[in-house]
Amino acid sequence: MNALLKLAESMRRALEVVALASGWLLVIMACVTTFDVVARKFGLQLPYTKLQELEWHFHAAIFSLWMGYCYTINAHPRVDTFTEMMSYRRRAWIELAGCLALALPYSALVAYYSLDFVAQSYRLGEQSDSTVGLTHRWIIKGVYAAGLWMVVLGVLSVLLRVIVFLFGEKSEREVNLQIGHVITDV
Template sequence: MAILLNIARILETPVIWIGSRAAWLSVILMAVIVFDVTLRHWFVVGSTQLQELEWHLHGALFLLCLGWAYIRGAHVRIELLSDRWSARRRAWVELAGCTLFLLPYVTMLLIYGGDYVAISFAYEEASASPTGLTNRWIIKGVMILGVALLGLAGTARFLEAIVYLTGTAETAGKTRFAAAQRTISSRT
């Protein structure tokens, strides 16, 4: 079981590395938004390229940080229910969610997404707006990268749930499920 936990940590490494750096896109996004608003408000100059750049930066920020948020437990979940559950039950729900929803969804996106990017690249797809951004394949490629990172994060959580549910007390104690259980126990 320690091997599975080590594999989970190895899978998390690129997700954490890329996600923590991609979070800095928020600073760039804010600068672009302020610049765009300043141009439109004070100089009455609108720019389709700036607005599309904002969308692309926002998309990249979300996609590249999604797996990182999932690993950290910062993603959306129904705390009303999960906060009352034992760590064991949460591990079972995580295992089922990864098996039935997350990993199949990621797999489908990766299978069909590669063609989506390749076609966009081959046809030199650009914005529908004549003054918009070119090279639409870049943001589509970021989408595939983000989904792949989410897949790595989901696989890591899947392995961690298996370790928690079937491992020894020592290895199970090294998982995030055990850490979450200690946090809940300290609140009561």
């Protein structure tokens, strides 16, 4: 069980490194957005559509590169009103079922087919008219595909923690399992 926990933690740490490093894209996106807004206010004649496309590229990259890590720290959208009165063990069983029946199959399938999505874009030489943003569409599609594979890693990391919690007789704090609420005093 300790090996599973170490593997889960390795996955979470790798996702954290990618997420925190890609967080710097927020600074760049904020600069581009600020420039776009200020230029409009001063009436400068610029290719605003191209600037907005660049902003969307940054937004897509940030979102994609944070998805997997967010799942591991319980910072993803979830409706907990149904489970808030349940015991933590019961929530873990629901998380296990959800990961195995829904999250893992879906995210793995979408991630698998995303590779073909990127490859087709590359083969077609799909391009954007924007010279400000990324001219080759396969790059941003590749970042999104990488983000989908990171979601798979995030789900696997949580799944391993749930398994160790349920079958390894360890506490939620020992496995750093954050489901249904956020542990704030670790």
